[in-house]
Amino acid sequence: MQDATAQKFDSWALNGKAEDMQRGHYKSVSAMLRSARFGNEFTFLDVGCGNGWVVRTVTSRHPGCRLSVGIDKSANMISRAASDPGNTGRERYLCADIEEWKHRGRKFDYVFAMESIYYADSVGAALAKIYGLLRPGGVFLCGTDFYAENTSTKRWAAAMGITMHLYSEGEWEDMLVRAGFKVRVRRLKDPAAKDAWKRNTGTLFLRGRKPTG
Numbered sequence: 635m636q637d638a639t640a641q642k643f644d645s646w647a648l649n650g651k652a653e654d655m656q657r658g659h660y661k662s663v664s665a666m667l668r669s670a671r672f673g674n675e676f677t678f679l680d681v682g683c684g685n686g687w688v689v690r691t692v693t694s695r696h697p698g699c700r701l702s703v704g705i706d707k708s709a710n711m712i713s714r715a716a717s718d719p720g721n722t723g724r725e726r727y728l729c730a731d732i733e734e735w736k737h738r739g740r741k742f743d744y745v746f747a748m749e750s751i752y753y754a755d756s757v758g759a760a761l762a763k764i765y766g767l768l769r770p771g772g773v774f775l776c777g778t779d780f781y782a783e784n785t786s787t788k789r790w791a792a793a794m795g796i797t798m799h800l801y802s803e804g805e806w807e808d809m810l811v812r813a814g815f816k817v818r819v820r821r822l823k824d825p826a827a828k829d830a831w832k833r834n835t836g837t838l839f840l841r842g843r844k845p846t847g
């Protein structure tokens with residue numbers, strides 16, 4: 635039996651909202667990926683990959699990406715992602731909940747998450763899991779539009795009708811630090827956006843590095 639979050643996004647996979655998210659997140663995600671400065675050989679994991687557009691963006695733009703994995707707890711999102719004609723062959727998609735996922739392969743160089751971690755049962759547990767999935771020196775790129783300072787997005791939780799954990803910028807930073815990351819925080823604003831919050835408040839972008847020592 636799927637939980638309410640998976641059911642909600644199963645319907646979004648089929649009603650055009652997956653593509654709405656792709657359009658809506660595009661500018662912030664592009665800035666997050668630019669900040670990564672991907673090397674010659676790397677692996678990438680997208681947690682809550684939706685229709686897989688970021689997984690494919692990374693493989694198609696970066697020949698050095700040896701493997702790009704997308705996980706999502708919505709089975710319909712994963713079947714959309716896996717059947718997309720834009721896949722290059724270096725993508726893998728799995729229906730899994732980040733908190734329960736048993737990954738037996740090599741650790742990742744990069745883990746990415748856009749607008750997905752605050753749906754976890756426990757955000758702290760999800761962050762600890764992500765920390766464990768990264769190699770020492772690996773980088774976590776985490777974007778969220780739903781955070782306390784972004785007051786215009788607070789109504790989203792009631793509209794969605796599923797659990798969404800609302801934290802402030804400082805609380806997000808603390809949670810990443812507690813998971814073990816060295817953290818940098820930025821707000822990604824879009825001066826040309828129609829939505830005032832995108833111009834004035836922006837996407838909260840946390841970049842966490844797993845220490846090598």
Ligand SMILES: C[S@@+](CC[C@H](N)C(=O)[O-])C[C@H]1O[C@@H](n2cnc3c(N)ncnc32)[C@H](O)[C@@H]1O
Binds near residue numbers: 730731
């Ligand atoms: C708001 S959508 C964002 C999708 C994609 N990152 C994007 O930017 O287009 C959140 C996605 O995270 C997935 N998700 C939520 N909680 C999850 C969890 N605990 N484990 C894996 N996926 C999860 C949902 O099923 C959904 O597809």
